Amino acid sequence: MSTAETIAIGSELIVGGRSDSNSLFIAEALAGIGIEVKFKTIVGDDQSDIAEVLTTACRRAGIVIMTGGLGPTVDDCTREAVAAVTGFRLARRKDAFESMRARLAQWGRIPNRGQLRQALIPSGATVLPNLVGSAPGFVLTWRNARVVALPGVPSEMQAMMQQSVIPGLSNQLDRSKQAHPHPITRVIFHTWGLPESDVDSKLQGLIQKRTPVALGLLASPTGVLVSLTTRAHRSIKEAVLLSLVEGVRTRLCDWIYAEGQGTLEEAVGRLLQQQKLTVGVAESCTGGLIGYRLTQVPGSSAYVDRGALCYSNQAKTDMLGVPARLIEQHGAVSREVAEAMAKGMRDHAGVSVALSVTGIAGPGGATETKPVGLVYIGLDGGGDDVMAKEFRFHGDRSVIRQRAAQAALDLLRRWLIARGEA
Amino acid sequence: MSTAETIAIGSELIVGGRSDSNSLFIAEALAGIGIEVKFKTIVGDDQSDIAEVLTTACRRAGIVIMTGGLGPTVDDCTREAVAAVTGFRLARRKDAFESMRARLAQWGRIPNRGQLRQALIPSGATVLPNLVGSAPGFVLTWRNARVVALPGVPSEMQAMMQQSVIPGLSNQLDRSKQAHPHPITRVIFHTWGLPESDVDSKLQGLIQKRTPVALGLLASPTGVLVSLTTRAHRSIKEAVLLSLVEGVRTRLCDWIYAEGQGTLEEAVGRLLQQQKLTVGVAESCTGGLIGYRLTQVPGSSAYVDRGALCYSNQAKTDMLGVPARLIEQHGAVSREVAEAMAKGMRDHAGVSVALSVTGIAGPGGATETKPVGLVYIGLDGGGDDVMAKEFRFHGDRSVIRQRAAQAALDLLRRWLIARGEA
Numbered sequence: 001m002s003t004a005e006t007i008a009i010g011s012e013l014i015v016g017g018r019s020d021s022n023s024l025f026i027a028e029a030l031a032g033i034g035i036e037v038k039f040k041t042i043v044g045d046d047q048s049d050i051a052e053v054l055t056t057a058c059r060r061a062g063i064v065i066m067t068g069g070l071g072p073t074v075d076d077c078t079r080e081a082v083a084a085v086t087g088f089r090l091a092r093r094k095d096a097f098e099s100m101r102a103r104l105a106q107w108g109r110i111p112n113r114g115q116l117r118q119a120l121i122p123s124g125a126t127v128l129p130n131l132v133g134s135a136p137g138f139v140l141t142w143r144n145a146r147v148v149a150l151p152g153v154p155s156e157m158q159a160m161m162q163q164s165v166i167p168g169l170s171n172q173l174d175r176s177k178q179a180h181p182h183p184i185t186r187v188i189f190h191t192w193g194l195p196e197s198d199v200d201s202k203l204q205g206l207i208q209k210r211t212p213v214a215l216g217l218l219a220s221p222t223g224v225l226v227s228l229t230t231r232a233h234r235s236i237k238e239a240v241l242l243s244l245v246e247g248v249r250t251r252l253c254d255w256i257y258a259e260g261q262g263t264l265e266e267a268v269g270r271l272l273q274q275q276k277l278t279v280g281v282a283e284s285c286t287g288g289l290i291g292y293r294l295t296q297v298p299g300s301s302a303y304v305d306r307g308a309l310c311y312s313n314q315a316k317t318d319m320l321g322v323p324a325r326l327i328e329q330h331g332a333v334s335r336e337v338a339e340a341m342a343k344g345m346r347d348h349a350g351v352s353v354a355l356s357v358t359g360i361a362g363p364g365g366a367t368e369t370k371p372v373g374l375v376y377i378g379l380d381g382g383g384d385d386v387m388a389k390e391f392r393f394h395g396d397r398s399v400i401r402q403r404a405a406q407a408a409l410d411l412l413r414r415w416l417i418a419r420g421e422a
Numbered sequence: 423m424s425t426a427e428t429i430a431i432g433s434e435l436i437v438g439g440r441s442d443s444n445s446l447f448i449a450e451a452l453a454g455i456g457i458e459v460k461f462k463t464i465v466g467d468d469q470s471d472i473a474e475v476l477t478t479a480c481r482r483a484g485i486v487i488m489t490g491g492l493g494p495t496v497d498d499c500t501r502e503a504v505a506a507v508t509g510f511r512l513a514r515r516k517d518a519f520e521s522m523r524a525r526l527a528q529w530g531r532i533p534n535r536g537q538l539r540q541a542l543i544p545s546g547a548t549v550l551p552n553l554v555g556s557a558p559g560f561v562l563t564w565r566n567a568r569v570v571a572l573p574g575v576p577s578e579m580q581a582m583m584q585q586s587v588i589p590g591l592s593n594q595l596d597r598s599k600q601a602h603p604h605p606i607t608r609v610i611f612h613t614w615g616l617p618e619s620d621v622d623s624k625l626q627g628l629i630q631k632r633t634p635v636a637l638g639l640l641a642s643p644t645g646v647l648v649s650l651t652t653r654a655h656r657s658i659k660e661a662v663l664l665s666l667v668e669g670v671r672t673r674l675c676d677w678i679y680a681e682g683q684g685t686l687e688e689a690v691g692r693l694l695q696q697q698k699l700t701v702g703v704a705e706s707c708t709g710g711l712i713g714y715r716l717t718q719v720p721g722s723s724a725y726v727d728r729g730a731l732c733y734s735n736q737a738k739t740d741m742l743g744v745p746a747r748l749i750e751q752h753g754a755v756s757r758e759v760a761e762a763m764a765k766g767m768r769d770h771a772g773v774s775v776a777l778s779v780t781g782i783a784g785p786g787g788a789t790e791t792k793p794v795g796l797v798y799i800g801l802d803g804g805g806d807d808v809m810a811k812e813f814r815f816h817g818d819r820s821v822i823r824q825r826a827a828q829a830a831l832d833l834l835r836r837w838l839i840a841r842g843e844a
Binding site for chain 2: 018024028041042044052060072073115153155220287291292294298301304305306310311363364365398
């Protein structure tokens with residue numbers, strides 16, 4: 001039972017423009033208890049297709065985790081497919097029904113006919129309660145495989161993985177006579193500001209031949225992700241892995257803005273709180289993305305005071321006191337206006353530090369001297385501590401806006417680190 | 423050859439936090455020429471695992487499209503896996519090498535040792551030139567399946583699908599003695615405001631038995647997506663599908679905010695432009711998300727004037743003139759403050775319509791009378807046209823913020839529709 005497969009069910013995952021992210025969460029959670037996901041399959045809402053992939057998965061893996069197709073509508077047929085493959089008949093289960101009724105009652109609703117189907121569970125299966133939504137899941141053993149069926153709604157699936165599936169599999173691993181598999185350990189570093197090839201050069205020669213640790217690099221609009229992965233024995237890991245982790249930290253130093261599940265907005269928030277500072281943001285081309293990211297962190301009201309989305313030139317003048325003449329003279333996308341936006345925000349809001357962004361996200365708006373992707377980021381930390389930096393980003397409108405927000409938050413992070421060390 | 427499978431190769435797709443979006447593009451492109459993708463598999467960079475899924479796919483489908491694992495690094499082993507499964511030996515191909523050398527030369531580079539491996543192609547395969555990147559693809563026939571191997575970089579894969587793979591498969595369909603499959607048509611409706619079970623009830627009985635059109639429903643934090651899918655003959659389609667599309671529109675009427683690839687922010691932007699109006703937003707708990715979404719639409723500077731992210735109470739007073747006493751009396755999360763925020767935004771900015779949001783996104787901040795998820799949305803359209811509505815959303819911080827932004831944009835959409843009809 002040391003390898004697993006995932007099956008994501010839903011026609012929208014085939015041509016509906018929606019990609020399966022559940023399986024990433026599941027693979028990560030299973031890796032934590034030493035179980036490796038080797039294959040992931042996606043299949044539409046078709047009972048015989050689901051049956052086909054379930055049969056294949058049970059032949060290859062000890063654990064099969066299915067998501068989706070447990071809802072109340074007619075196209076939800078995971079239950080029927082599992083029954084058809086395993087031969088376990090579906091019957092309405094009292095525990096499943098009661099848990100569903102209780103949940104719907106909280107929302108002031110009673111189960112409708114479709115939802116009654118959600119209480120149909122294959123005989124011999126254990127019901128997995130759903131504390132977030134209405135559809136219960138289940139787990140059963142067929143041939144040599146543990147088959148788990150979970151709802152496709154990410155928040156429901158995640159809660160059930162954490163509350164039921166992972167603890168259940170851990171217990172089973174403890175009881176089994178096999179040696180407990182070594183957990184797969186994966187250390188992740190998030191970097192910003194270096195192209196992938198530069199990250200690669202900086203890490204050349206870090207890992208000696210035959211060291212049982214794999215190095216991975218992955219580029220995205222918000223930076224390059226570096227990973228170290230190993231499933232070696234704990235004692236080897238502690239020695240070797242720790243020294244490699246230190247090696248990555250030393251070589252990539254402050255290009256690393258977060259490790260593991262951390263985000264840039266969390267890193268910035270932590271620094272602001274440590275230094276007891278407040279922040280205000282003045283956004284033009286990012287349109288609110290920086291504010292949205294900063295306030296995504298629970299408790300961010302302790303340091304985020306306000307933001308101005310000054311999209312029009314008039315708004316830059318009204319909200320931040322940027323002189324109309326300055327905009328006329330240098331253009332709204334200029335170093336001067338970025339500085340004035342940051343200054344205006346800091347002065348008006350009385351915050352410790354203000355961040356500003358003005359740029360051309362495209363596709364329109366470019367001039368001969370100012371191409372799409374040109375972005376100025378300003379920062380005012382009080383007194384003479386005012387700066388603005390020029391960036392040139394590539395990509396479409398959405399990518400340019402993402403990169404601009406990332407660069408702005410990273411500029412603030414670096415300013416906070418320098419301030420903390422001074 | 424009327425069904426296809428995709429295989430996405432790359433360990434980062436298993437636990438790297440990156441989901442496979444290539445297969446969505448491929449399935450969409452194949453649907454256009456009547457080929458249905460039934461299964462999608464994701465596998466890590468492991469030669470024998472790739473061989474296993476390729477064998478399974480060739481057994482089930484007439485067309486297998488593989489993406490990824492054609493790069494220059496040692497973990498790229500798609501070529502080797504295809505050779506191992508099919509028995510076609512790898513050899514360096516002159517056409518593949520020349521096209522790669524030409525591409526690298528454009529960038530002022532010469533092929534390195536790793537890139538030389540990219541010219542290794544299974545014997546009997548046809549080389550697919552890569553006009554965007556350096557790794558060529560290939561296509562071959564094994565047993566009864568057409569096997570296509572493409573790079574994993576989305577821009578390269580997409581160009582090769584459009585330039586080589588789709589035209590090649592179309593030709594083959596034209597030449598084959600089988601009847602040409604009918605293109606698969608899919609119509610999508612995006613709804614907000616009705617739970618999935620209510621959407622289901624409203625669509626009960628819409629599709630008669632034996633009508634060759636499938637109805638799909640998909641719930642998400644931003645609403646329920648409804649789809650109609652058919653691969654019937656064109657003449658049947660036009661008659662039946664059009665009447666079903668009308669049926670969905672009539673039954674779900676203004677719960678539908680967009681069709682196809684459309685978004686709510688585009689729908690709102692279109693209405694604002696038609697009516698020559700400008701908008702300002704005053705956001706508290708959504709933290710800038712509404713502004714970010716509105717400005718995600720190219721050309722939105724024509725109608726988005728500004729936004730105020732008034733996170734602190736002081737910011738609500740400074741930026742929008744919300745009286746401190748009003749906040750003291752009713753709390754920042756109240757109908758009264760939502761109205762005052764919208765009014766303040768409209769008065770200060772001189773925009774046609776102002777939208778406001780204040781709420782408790784959690785996890786902290788709840789009181790006995792004001793639970794997490796309580797959100798007030800205000801709108802000021804001028805004169806007496808001021809309103810605020812109460813919402814209670816479920817979910818975590820991120821979901822509550824998404825739902826609040828969606829509800830706010832939808833309130834604005836409905837107001838604009840009513841105004842346009844008046």
